[in-house]
């Protein structure tokens with residue numbers, strides 16, 4: 001069924017998130033919606049899924065003017081969304097998650113339906129496995145099959161390749177193409193231009209809440225970039241190499257529990273001023289490594305030494321890491337780093353108050369205004385952090401960071417950011433931090449690691465399988481190490 005947006009506008013108080021947006025996504029096609037952070041993509045999709053009401057305009061589905069007052073109405077019309085974060089129940093099994101929202105109650109029938117759909121799309125899923133033990137990519141596969149089983153005819157995907165491995169991408173893309181060929185209408189929101197261009201039949205660009213471009217495949221990337229940003233963004237300079245050779249983080253025979261297999265027998269030395277990129281498939285150990293250095297996870301065996309001090313195996317480890325000027329920015333901004341419900345200004349109050357009860361709202365307000373200006377945050381001091389777009393949440397996190405940090409641990413720092421915002425983050429790290437600040441970051445984008453790091457650690461199944469200066473390695477060697485293979 002065709003989905004037609006006609007002259008859609010949406011205002012949040014004085015903010016115009018969408019102004020007169022019109023586009024048609026045709027049945028049997030994949031239609032990409034792209035645009036910089038804060039362009040209005042999520043708002044448009046939230047209107048289609050009934051999570052938000054439009055201020056004006058019309059939505060036609062299969063030529064019919066439809067009311068989308070709540071998510072239930074949207075689901076009844078066959079509209080389903082695959083979210084960036086898995087929206088499942090990790091303690092339940094694959095089969096139990098698959099059964100959510102289906103009227104079918106017979107376990108055996110559901111099991112057969114799950115297995116036959118999985119076979120059709122080439123997914124390998126064990127119905128009895130606990131979902132909490134699966135990778136993001138596998139959880140996404142269950143959700144996709146659940147939506148198909150629930151008779152979804154209009155499928156919305158929000159950044160579907162964030163957090164999944166290149167191999168899982170190779171399985172997902174043909175599955176999406178097959179669904180479109182079967183007549184489904186697919187709307188894809190993404191920042192990854194190359195991916196969008198290879199997958200989509202048509203593309204619409206939003207800029208400042210307005211439609212600025214529409215085209216059909218094949219796409220011309222410079223034209224898309226200009227429509228998204230007004231001009232082609234320039235590449236950011238690399239962070240100049242600046243290691244002093246002084247060890248600041250030493251892991252000795254560390255074994256730790258964490259994502260999937262945790263870490264096993266991990267040994268490494270990080271020296272002051274290095275920029276280290278952590279690569280690996282989702283759940284291979286990078287996240288546990290960053291949390292160990294931040295004192296948020298403690299080892300089962302071995303020692304973690306930070307700036308010459310052994311971190312204790314207690315909750316005090318994170319306080320000690322903070323005292324030693326170590327800062328950590330997790331990938332999940334709203335679950336682990338910001339408070340979705342409270343304002344930008346309250347975040348500054350919380351940061352300033354430290355261990356004291358009192359704080360000055362006047363000072364916090366002033367600091368907030370300064371940060372909004374310096375970090376170009378698109379939002380007002382009183383806006384809740386959860387209402388900011390992904391890119392602006394990342395800017396807020398950087399604004400809250402202690403600029404005196406000696407060790408910066410960044411989990412996928414450009415996750416969900418458009419090209420220009422991603423470059424802005426690296427520009428900020430390069431220009432605003434002291435040259436001795438050590439940066440350890442993880443990223444699923446090998447190009448980002450190759451460009452910005454001095455050194456790379458590659459993780460596979462909880463082991464560091466490659467530790468190399470960037471200049472001494474290559475894309476192919478790293479990709480093979482990530483898969484647990486030695487490049488010949």
Ligand SMILES: Nc1ncnc2c1ncn2[C@@H]1O[C@H](COP(=O)(O)OP(=O)(O)OP(=O)(O)O)[C@@H](O)[C@H]1O
Nearest residue numbers: 012017037038039040041042043387388389390391
């Ligand atoms: N509930 C809300 N209250 C106030 N403003 C909002 C709300 N939701 C979105 N906005 C504003 O609307 C604009 C569009 O946001 P939206 O999240 O749709 O952008 P986006 O293109 O999806 O961005 P991103 O790529 O960063 O996710 C932004 O300026 C955002 O701050």
